[in-house]
Amino acid sequence: MARVVAVTGNEAGAEALRQVNPDVCAAYPITPQTDMMQRFAGFVSNGQVDTEMILVESEHSAMSACIGAAAGGGRVITATSSQGLALMWEMLFIAAGDRLPIVMPVVNRALSAPLNIHGDHSDAMGARDSGWIQLWSENAQEAYDNIIQAFRIAEHMDIRLPVMVCLDGFIISHSIERVEYLDDEVVREFVGEYRPMNPLLDVDNPKSYGPLILPDLYHEYKRAQHEVMGRVKGVVLEVASEFEKISGRRYGLFESYRLEDADLVMVILNSAAGTAKDVIDHYRDRGIKAGLLKPRLFRPFPYEEVAEALRNAKAVAVLDRADSFGAYGPLFVEITSATLHLDKRPFLINKIYGLGGRDFLPEHAGQVLEELKEIVETGRVKTIKEYIGVRE
């Protein structure tokens, strides 16, 4: 029977990893991820998992060790945040290019400078082009569920790519919420026995990882990597439908909340979506057709499906908890690309919110919906990109 518990996001993440019982974990502590890996290291010390825990001297080494272990033929995990993810930078591309199905919770945190340990999406957005699959999670339950599903997606024989599972630092990682845990056996059966692909430890069949590939073949390997990303959506949906059978919880490529007939739409990732939904309910009570689209699969980005979901919207506000300085926010760029081919495009605005853990308050969501209302009434967008919640 499923257990209902009151836990933090980090605790739920560690629990999912315990239930999966991976072969190798190489990790380095960084706020706000520390607590998740500390709990997992506890499971290792207490003999609750069979995992080989490698304590390394940096995140660059953590990802390097993960790559070696995954190439060796093991089911491999790590977790990180912020500067840690930034330090992994070059190894992220190698994990993806080598097609190694590493699973990594990323507890989203702002990047220095100025130094800040709180939740924002600058870290994972910086890694969006690394070739990793990215799943985003609104709350502790979604983080737990996404981590379990991530193994099936990463390890699918048609995919073999690493997966990041993003959850908001502190807001989710350190807040206690109601979470439903699945039984250990159910999780173990769901993820199944690990099937290695071309493992180095199969010493009877020697092979080489990481060769030099010159201009005569590099382009073709990248073409193949692009092709694999094209298969991810289907696998994510297939895994989600199997997960629904064991959990009763339904996941898609994104969540639509009161979106079907919505005129005014907010697109928002992770924890702030909860606040936005509450405000949308108040608007609906007043007869205003507001709705929300919360992406779950950000890489690869489901352009066609998102465009279809936004087809009837009149005005869309895309909220980014990360900035691309001198450009539009990363999520806004995807939404504008997705809607580009619609016959009738909605008005689109971009709001940068919540950087460095600045709270996203109901009044901010209200302010955005008011602006969308005005845009629809006047047929005019004043400012495309703007910061909200800035102290005056």
Place this chain on the structure above:
Amino acid sequence: MSEPFWKRLTPGSVILEAGNAVEFKTGSWRAFRPVWKEENCIHCLFCWMFCPDMSVIVEDGKMKGFNYDYCKGCGICALECPGKKGKKAIEMQEEGK
């Protein structure tokens, strides 16, 4: 239409065939070639030990010359060669001269 070439590549650029570096002849990279002067050779095999590739041919414990298919002309053998009575047994000569 046959399947495009890139679809047949091993995932992650893993090379499944062992020992195929032998097919990659790197000798063409060479700008200087080591030339063996047998009369100055004391068969100490320093050249064989120091060669970063496997380009020094040794038979029955004796130096026999170079395998120019793989020698990249790094010159380590010539540098390390003690020679005989101050005369080197390996000299580097510019290719094409």
